[in-house]
Amino acid sequence: MDNRISWIKISHHQVGSQSIVEFQNSIVNMNHKVAVFRKEHFNAAHRLHNPDWTEEKNQEVFGLCNNPHYHGHNYELIVKVTGEIDPATGYVMDMKVLSDLIRKEVLDRFDHKNLNLDTAAFANLNPTAENIVVVIYGLIREKLDPKLELQVRLYETERNFVEYPI
Numbered sequence: 471m472d473n474r475i476s477w478i479k480i481s482h483h484q485v486g487s488q489s490i491v492e493f494q495n496s497i498v499n500m501n502h503k504v505a506v507f508r509k510e511h512f513n514a515a516h517r518l519h520n521p522d523w524t525e526e527k528n529q530e531v532f533g534l535c536n537n538p539h540y541h542g543h544n545y546e547l548i549v550k551v552t553g554e555i556d557p558a559t560g561y562v563m564d565m566k567v568l569s570d571l572i573r574k575e576v577l578d579r580f581d582h583k584n585l586n587l588d589t590a591a592f593a594n595l596n597p598t599a600e601n602i603v604v605v606i607y608g609l610i611r612e613k614l615d616p617k618l619e620l621q622v623r624l625y626e627t628e629r630n631f632v633e634y635p636i
């Protein structure tokens with residue numbers, strides 16, 4: 471916020487008397503934080519079920535998502551990485567590196583899988599969108615440069631989506 475305020479003051483105050491190059495340099499040298507986004511997609515099957523409850527209670531709470539024979543979703547994933555622009559590259563993060571990281575840690579693990587049966591992460595964890603987004607965050611966070619901020623949004627349907635951290 472302070473960066474932004476000082477930049478606005480500088481741009482209004484000095485742009486008239488500065489050359490365009492000096493003005494551009496003054497912007498670049500402010501170390502602005504920028505968010506970069508990578509959108510990905512995976513398909514997976516799941517069943518929402520609490521083994522501590524009766525079949526009736528599971529059916530009542532989870533409805534169609536409690537189908538004993540599982541069902542699939544087309545998950546849309548949006549990974550947001552925030553950080554300062556590296557003056558050497560002009561990047562917050564190399565998008566190829568981010569893309570490879572998401573593929574290796576998330577897509578290879580979950581795409582075309584039965585989350586309950588095929589993945590260690592959900593062997594004992596109900597694969598709700600909420601739990602999936604927290605797991606995905608953890609997998610990416612572990613491999614991401616600690617100086618970068620991370621936020622993950624997961625669409626389970628076009629209208630239902632979750633985000634972590636908030």
Ligand SMILES: [Zn+2]
Nearest residue numbers: 516535541543
């Ligand atoms: Zn479902």
